[in-house]
Amino acid sequence: MAVSQISVFLENHPGHLKNILDVFELSGINVRGYSASDTGDYGIARFILDKPDLALDVLRARGCAATLAQVLCIRLPDKAGELARVMEAISDAGINVIYSYSLISTIIAIHVDDTAFAEAALQNQPVELVSQDEISKIL
Amino acid sequence: MLKSTHEIDMTNCLQGNYFDPEIETLPREEIRRMQLEKLQRQAAWAFERVPWYRERFLALGIKPEDIRALEDVRRLPFTDKQALRDTYPFGLCAIPLDEVVRLHASSGTTGKPIVVGYSRSDLDAWSDCVARLAAMAGVTRADRVQMAFGYGMFTGGFGLHYGCEKLGCMMIPAGSGNTERHLMMIADYKTTVLISTPSYALHMCEVGESLGFDWAKSGLRVGLFGGEPCTPGMKREIERRMRIVCTDNYGLTEVNGPGVSGECLFSRDCQHIAEDHYLWEIIDPATNEPLPEGQEGELVLTPLNKQAFPMLRYRTHDLTRITTEPCGCGRTHARMSKVRARTDDMLIVRGTNIFPSQVEDVLTGIQGLAPHYRIVLDNDAGMDRVTVMVELQPDAFSDSFEQIDHFRHHIVDRLRQALLVTPSVKLVEPGSIERTTGKSRRVEDNRKKP
Missing domain, CATH: 3.30.300.30 (ANL, C-terminal domain)
Structure with missing residues (x-):
């Protein structure tokens, strides 16, 4: 159920994020969601994509420092309190969220220590997990 | 002759393969006594015969007689490359030009090269040093030595050539270039020693391998490298591919050329300085003050048997550290570590x-x-x-x-x-x-x- 996320090590300079997006465009890779965060000198850009394996291959071929990590994607009904409800379910299971961001629509991506454990913990909850297949299709 | 990787007979390499056993194992106090005598002679020689040195002695208010102990070398003036440029070509020559039997030059990166002349006895002393470094690598009179350096003004070609010839080797003066011919000679003349730059040796490996040349079946067993820095990784790679033992040596044109020091097979990557021919100092390049033994600093060399172009306290700008601790090969002469950096980069x-x-x-x-x-x-x-x-x-x-x-x-x-x-x-x-x-x-x- 977990979804593949592509992370790229980037220096914090104009054009560096765009270069990565150009690579995706050239290979027909569609970005479903992303987050870019920095520490001053460098940052990590994280992407949820329709073709994550292809993306990793093309980035590696260009010599980029890119890696693949597993995240959980959860679809939230678009109403007040839904994000709080999901986070409560996660914290009740004693799971720490390392980072999280939202995708297109009201889907959020969450990266945790143990993806499989978190997935199991959420399956008993009224939470809608989204698969890679669904991510790859047009939502 | 067949050989397998590194199953090379090292017995006569590690111990006993000296070119000049008496000098190479001389007790250190005797080395120092000999150095003092020679330093005094060398200081007087430069003072009496080279106006450039005389001026500097006078400016410092010293006379050759002031050298009473080896430590007094610090009272002598330094010499650097600029002195050779300023006096180009023959201003530092201490003997009549009729007695100069050879010239060598080192290419300058800017302007004129620097030129050094050699008397008959200078060439003798130099080939002595080179014969020693070849013997340290395990080379004996039975070896067939193929030269892949270019001859010419550069000191490497002629320096190694005459040194190995003095050791009694069969010299094969192939010169640089034409890799296929080199390979043919190695096979046909049963060459056992290759003199080359490390990068040319690697090139030879590649050409040889592409032509199906079998290094294991060649008689080659030793590589004497020089002319450019050789990283330990490069050395290991050549040793593995050619199935030989490679050693490095050190020297510079201003103080004759290769032969100042050479690597023995016992303490790899350290090189024995020919101390009966060179007095070394290690100084702090910023303060010019001497540094304690073992500390890294600039190598300063005073050749002790140099007639035509005497050099007092030549600033090499090379950084190294030196130990006088005994070496397992039995040689008593000090060892310098491989030069990795120059003061210019500091x-x-x-x-x-x-x-x-x-x-x-x-x-x-x-x-x-x-x-x-x-x-x-x-x-x-x-x-x-x-x-x-x-x-x-x-x-x-x-x-x-x-x-x-x-x-x-x-x-x-x-x-x-x-x-x-x-x-x-x-x-x-x-x-x-x-x-x-x-x-x-x-x-x-x-x-x-x-």
Whole structure:
């Protein structure tokens, strides 16, 4: 159920994020969601994509420092309190969220220590997990 | 003759293969006594015969008789490359030009080359030194030595040629270039020793391998390398591919050429200095003060048997450290470590000397870094700042700020331990640092010059 996320090590300079997006465009890779965060000198850009394996291959071929990590994607009904409800379910299971961001629509991506454990913990909850297949299709 | 990797008979290499057993194993007090006598003679020779030196002695208010102990060498003037340029071509010559039997030159990167003349006895002393370094590598009179250096003004070709000939080897003066002919000669003449630059030896490996040349079946067993720096990794690779033992040697045209020191098979990567021919000092290049034994500093050489172009306290600008501890090969002459850096590359940061080669050594020892780096120096309100930019390898990237930061701190720690200065480390994207072959482009000094 977990979804593949592509992370790229980037220096914090104009054009560096765009270069990565150009690579995706050239290979027909569609970005479903992303987050870019920095520490001053460098940052990590994280992407949820329709073709994550292809993306990793093309980035590696260009010599980029890119890696693949597993995240959980959860679809939230678009109403007040839904994000709080999901986070409560996660914290009740004693799971720490390392980072999280939202995708297109009201889907959020969450990266945790143990993806499989978190997935199991959420399956008993009224939470809608989204698969890679669904991510790859047009939502 | 068949051989397998490194199953080379080392018995007569490690011990006993001396060119001049008595001199090479002379007790240290006797070496020092001999050095003092020769230094006194050499100082008088330069003072009496070379106006350039006489002027400097007079300016310092000293006379050759003031050299009463070896330590008094510090009273003598230094000589550097500029002296040879200023007096080009023959201004430092101490004998009538009729008695000069050969000239060599070293190519200058700017302007005129520097020229050095040799008397018959200079050539004798020089070939003595070279015969010794060849013997240290296990070469004997039974060896067939193929020369892949060019002959010409450069000291490497003729220097190694006559030294090995003096040892009694069969010299094969093939010269540089024409790799296929070299391979044919190795096979047909059953060459056992190759003299070459390490990069040419690697080229020979590649050409040989593409032509199906079987190094294991060749008689080649020793490589004597020189002419350019040889990293330990390069040396190991050549040893593995050619199935030979390679040694390095050190020397410079200004003080004859190769033969100042050579690597024995016992203490690899350290080189015995021919101390009956050269008096060495290690000084702090910033203060010119002598440094204690074992500490790294600039090598200063005074040749002790040099007639035509005497050199007193020649500043090599090469950085090394020297030990007089006994060596397992039985030789008593001091050993210098392989020269990795020159004072010209030195950067002074907050009063501490640092070298790009130190940074390189640290970075190549850390997994996950590419050997591409850049050193940037800035001055921030009177405080020097060093920033080392290094490429993060794709394999070392892990989608975690925490791990990247941890990795960065690890690099800072390792650099601090080596440099004694705390640098900032900037991790940059793979491939983003400009690829250059020169060392100088790796440094960007943005500090205001005084």
